[in-house]
Amino acid sequence: MANVLLKNIENPNSADISEYKKVGGYTSLQKVLGKDPKSIIDEVKKAGLRGRGGAGFPVAMKWTFASADPKFPKYLLCNADEGEPGTFKDRPILEKNPHVLIEGMVISGYALGSEYGFIYLRGEYPAAKDILNKAIKQAYADNLLGDNILNKGVKFHLAVHQGAGAYICGEETALIESLEGDKGQPRIKPPFPVNVGVFAKPTVVNNVETLSNLPYIIEIGGEAYAKIGSADCPGPKIYCVSGHIEHPGVYELPMGTTLKDIIYTHCGGIKGGKKLKAVIPGGISTPVLPPDKIDCPMDFVNMPKHGSMLGSGAVIVMDESVCLVKVCHRALKFFEHESCGKCTPCREGTGWLRSILGRIEKGEGASGDIDLLLSIAANMVGKTFCPLGDGAASVVQNFIKHFRPEFEEHISAKACPNR
Amino acid sequence: MTILSQTALQEIDEIRQNYPTARAALLPALYVAQREFGWLSPEAYAAVSDLLGVPPAIARGVGTFYAMYKNKPMGRHVVQLCTNVSCMILGAEKLVDFLKNKYGLEPGGTTVDNRFSLVIMECIGACGTAPAMLVNDDFYENLTEKYIEEILGKYQ
Known part of the structure; x- marks a missing residue:
């Protein structure tokens, strides 16, 4: 259209x-x-x-x-x-x-x-x-x-x-x-x-x-x-695509275009023909997806059924060269910086998560660190005035859910395996 | 006696008309004061707080909450480089190192000749053309080391 x-x-x-x-x-x-x-x-x-x-x-x-x-x-x-x-x-x-x-x-x-x-x-x-x-x-x-x-x-x-x-x-x-x-x-x-x-x-x-x-x-x-795009949340939608992609930019498409179509049909696929490693589909707060989960309609109703959210429709594409522990750490640095400080679980939790992720990334992680991250995240969700704390916790939960072996490798090898 | 210029006073007065309360003009007024002096000095806070009738503690609280208000003197040009995820995975960290090595410009610091200050930013909405930065109010995208050298050459 x-x-x-x-x-x-x-x-x-x-x-x-x-x-x-x-x-x-x-x-x-x-x-x-x-x-x-x-x-x-x-x-x-x-x-x-x-x-x-x-x-x-x-x-x-x-x-x-x-x-x-x-x-x-x-x-x-x-x-x-x-x-x-x-x-x-x-x-x-x-x-x-x-x-x-x-x-x-x-x-x-x-x-x-x-x-x-x-x-x-x-x-x-x-x-x-x-x-x-x-x-x-x-x-x-x-x-x-x-x-x-x-x-x-x-x-x-x-x-x-x-x-x-x-x-x-x-x-x-x-x-x-x-x-x-x-x-x-x-x-x-x-x-x-x-x-x-x-x-x-x-x-x-x-x-x-x-x-x-x-x-x-x-x-x-x-x-x-109401006839444009997805039945339950129709209309045109602006998707914005960045990262390791051939043609990054803004794309106005019918709501519900699949993530796979956005990446491969509209944006020309992964930059330099490299292998896809992970996609954040709707801005940094939305749950990260592995390559086998991207055949999902990008709208408010269907994305939750596929384990993520539409969010702002901001697709961040990451190829095989990316260290996901590093990305997760950078994301938490952001949330710690942006937490307004009003609610304790968010103000303290984002800092703790960032600090533990930082030591794992550096190869200084301890064996119980992954469970510690999950325990802190669970204690943040639903306990704050606004969704910033939930978003931060969910980033950690979902990176670990889909890419736990990469976190474990950092800890056991005492170094980043991607370097 | 206020230290704000006549133009600034007039501008703040015009801004004030947009809102039902004087307090609501605080953020834009702080911007005007910052533009006048390059940063928000204690005197600038006092002037804005006097002008709007906002308690000094409130003005200072607001001015230190938001990232774009500068609470120390800045260099002549402010380089604001994004290092969030989209920029990071496309090499923003190397650009931070480049600024350090080539210009002696550290994150949060100012060059000895007072020409540049560097502020590390959280997403400036140029992810599709990452890595990206603002120099003062000007956007620069698809940055490389060579391109940064070329850009910064324009700001003396």
């Missing part, structure tokens, strides 16, 4: 509003303003749209909760804090197709009864910040944002809020804390953001890619949209 989210991005001026309008931009917005906002939520429900940030939560359900809350104002936050290692799927939307996101946000805001939106953009994307600010300015100038959008009496204001380098702010309650001017430490739920979110008001947090689907859903209708 033709690109929907990444439509027109080969055009060097694709970020400009006039180029966006030339390919049908802002017609969906024109179509919905004046309609019953509830009918838009119904359309999203029919479309079966699920959040593309990683959790795959049904969008219409989140919206219904926020829309039903009697408190005003309501806030719509776009999560553009793309920080999951391996992930670079939102960056092309932000840098090359910012108006599809803005149009999606105005439509979503109208559906929710929200008049204020923020794009929480990660600090590491300085170019995207300038591009988004310019696009927002253009949208204001064309009366597509403001107090009386397209003279239909609809109000929606939008601003970019730049994060400052904290992975945890991709978690929605940490993002809210950060937007309020605080450290990005997650809140306990309930209350959920849909009722008590930013500035204590009903708040919807959706990912860049999620919101960017709105114009297309309105354009073709929920029923037609």
Whole structure:
């Protein structure tokens, strides 16, 4: 199918509003303003749209909760804090197709009864910040944002809020804390953001890619949209592929394309014709898979049945040259660095896991270390406010589950067998 | 008397209008202050905290929580190299060694001539073109030792 989210991005001026309008931009917005906002939520429900940030939560359900809350104002936050290692799927939307996101946000805001939106953009994307600010300015100038959008009496204001380098702010309650001017430490739920979110008001947090689907859903209708890709979680999906692969990059494909097809059909297979050793299918937090387990549909429903998760759709391909103990150690270094420090099992656990993995990698591991890693991991899962600790523990559990002999070899040989 | 320039004050005032509370302008205001001085000195924290009416401890707590705020003086150019998994498996560690050997630039350190500081980053979203780095606000991808030499030559 033709690109929907990444439509027109080969055009060097694709970020400009006039180029966006030339390919049908802002017609969906024109179509919905004046309609019953509830009918838009119904359309999203029919479309079966699920959040593309990683959790795959049904969008219409989140919206219904926020829309039903009697408190005003309501806030719509776009999560553009793309920080999951391996992930670079939102960056092309932000840098090359910012108006599809803005149009999606105005439509979503109208559906929710929200008049204020923020794009929480990660600090590491300085170019995207300038591009988004310019696009927002253009949208204001064309009366597509403001107090009386397209003279239909609809109000929606939008601003970019730049994060400052904290992975945890991709978690929605940490993002809210950060937007309020605080450290990005997650809140306990309930209350959920849909009722008590930013500035204590009903708040919807959706990912860049999620919101960017709105114009297309309105354009073709929920029923037609629901026929794209996987039955239980339809739509186009941006997969981003990195590591030892012939053609790394972003690929917009129907949701549910198999991991094997993504690697071998779309990305040209393993770099240099080498042997595949392992794949992380959805960003570093998602369970690693061995080569015989990659014939699985990449969507929110099927990946758990195959022992992993879709996550952000960030595929990291590793060939036979890679030491998986080293990769696991690097991943835990990341989680230790990014743990916000609020919950003890995560703050201490990530450090302990990193330290034990470090000594195994160096050839200084002790015979009980693998069981010790598993015991620490088991004591982290489910014991923290947010999923960062779970993610860290699950990385260790799954690397050991599929590649235990490599860990054992490091310990028995007192050195890395890959060197 | 604030140490922030007139332009900075005006910019923070404009940013402030985007939010229902002054506190919410803290992160962007810290960015503005950092741009003015190259880092967040105690005086910069005091100025931002005064301006927004945010307690100094809160401003400092926020400024030390996030990786992109610099709490010590930086070199003229900040090299931010990613070493997370996608970059690592494509050779980022060798590039760290290269920066050390060729420029005397250690992770977290600054060259003696104050030209470069090196910050090791956690994923900068350029995994498909790894290894990657930012120099100040400019992205550089598909890095090799030779390419890094060429890039850094542009930053005096």
